Amino acid sequence: MKNKRIIIAGGTGFIGQELARHFGKENHVVILSRKSSHSSNNRYDDSMIKASDGYNITYWRWDGKTVEKHWASAIDGSDIVINLAGQSVNCRYNKKNRDIILRSRVDATTALGLAISQAAHPPKLWINTASATIYRSASDRPQDEFTGEISEEKNKNMPYSILDRCRRNCKKSFAALSKGKDSADYKDLDKDFSIQVCLAWERAINEATVPHTRKIIFRTAVTLGSGGVMVPYFNLLKFGLGGRQGDGKQMYSWVHIHDVCAAIEWCEANASMEGVYNLAAPNPVSNMAFMATLRKLTGHVIGLPAYKWMLELGAAVIGTETELILKSRWVLPSRLLQSGFQFQYPYLDQAFGDILQQTKPSRYHLFK
Numbered sequence: 001m002k003n004k005r006i007i008i009a010g011g012t013g014f015i016g017q018e019l020a021r022h023f024g025k026e027n028h029v030v031i032l033s034r035k036s037s038h039s040s041n042n043r044y045d046d047s048m049i050k051a052s053d054g055y056n057i058t059y060w061r062w063d064g065k066t067v068e069k070h071w072a073s074a075i076d077g078s079d080i081v082i083n084l085a086g087q088s089v090n091c092r093y094n095k096k097n098r099d100i101i102l103r104s105r106v107d108a109t110t111a112l113g114l115a116i117s118q119a120a121h122p123p124k125l126w127i128n129t130a131s132a133t134i135y136r137s138a139s140d141r142p143q144d145e146f147t148g149e150i151s152e153e154k155n156k157n158m159p160y161s162i163l164d165r166c167r168r169n170c171k172k173s174f175a176a177l178s179k180g181k182d183s184a185d186y187k188d189l190d191k192d193f194s195i196q197v198c199l200a201w202e203r204a205i206n207e208a209t210v211p212h213t214r215k216i217i218f219r220t221a222v223t224l225g226s227g228g229v230m231v232p233y234f235n236l237l238k239f240g241l242g243g244r245q246g247d248g249k250q251m252y253s254w255v256h257i258h259d260v261c262a263a264i265e266w267c268e269a270n271a272s273m274e275g276v277y278n279l280a281a282p283n284p285v286s287n288m289a290f291m292a293t294l295r296k297l298t299g300h301v302i303g304l305p306a307y308k309w310m311l312e313l314g315a316a317v318i319g320t321e322t323e324l325i326l327k328s329r330w331v332l333p334s335r336l337l338q339s340g341f342q343f344q345y346p347y348l349d350q351a352f353g354d355i356l357q358q359t360k361p362s363r364y365h366l367f368k
Helices: 015-021 069-075 095-118 162-178 185-189 193-206 230-238 257-269 286-296 307-318 334-338 350-355
Strands: 006-009 028-033 057-061 080-083 124-133 215-220 222-224 253-256 277-278
Touching: 006 015, 006 069, 015 028, 015 257, 028 069, 057 069, 069 095, 080 095, 080 257, 095 124, 095 193, 124 193, 124 257, 162 185, 162 307, 193 215, 215 257, 222 257, 222 350, 230 286, 253 257, 253 350, 257 277, 277 334, 286 350
Parallel strands: 006 028, 006 080, 028 057, 080 124, 124 215, 215 277, 222 253
Antiparallel strands: none
16 A cells, blocks of 8 residues: 555554554555653553654644644545554543543544545545454354344353452442442443443444445554563563463464554455454454463463452452453454455464564573
């Protein structure tokens, strides 16, 4: 793909920067971000790419809520809009964080839709990333775009530990006493927050009226590359903690960042593609297999496991949720495969092999 103007909203994180790196030499990439270049996110210590590095790239600040002239003018006449915007879910799901997570996704999507609808020359393609976690926790069979089950019921979306259940029951008791069992606060505790976010996120793009722009929703699995989510895994390996999490049987859907870039190019080149696509490699693995493969390829013999109760205590200490690790995400990219798309990294060992070639051993070994 060459000579395109590509708008990436929320492009300062790991995925956005990798897209900019991939497309920024032969296209003009415009990144919209609420954060400054020095803000911490899932890039960790990696600096953002710059025009001085040889990339045709422009950064614009936006509030992620309202249509502002400076960035709306960039969308007018652009070729592709890619929306990655959304507050990280790597936090505790208290009321404040829940509101930020939801609004950061819905508001940004709504604002982009309005800007596209107002453009004299709207982009031909709008890709909105969403999450493969929209499907229920599945250990019995894979979920795809045709037969996948989507339910807001909390019990279908998370294998709760004893500590999880105690925390939930305490919240329900407090809500019943303070607001009553008929209150929205009480009833919401039986609904899965992540699914509610996913549904609202997709609803925002589906409700946008952009008749001259194709809309594609990528339900994206965990994206693997030399940074991003791999950094915490490398840190676990360093200290001999690279064993399974929980019982290790939960499925782990993933996709290599190169295939994310390739899927965008594929969708741009095939004008008939529209709607929802699962963006996940066709060969998901269990958490146990994921960690075992990573240990093998990095040369680690020992990997101590982390049991559910340990994860729950650890999550409380560092301010995150065990759902991010323990939910069984078994997702297949049926529509992408039917369209003829071919994954360069369909198997996990291939993906890890490429990532490790780009990674210094000192990132995952203490004494190298």
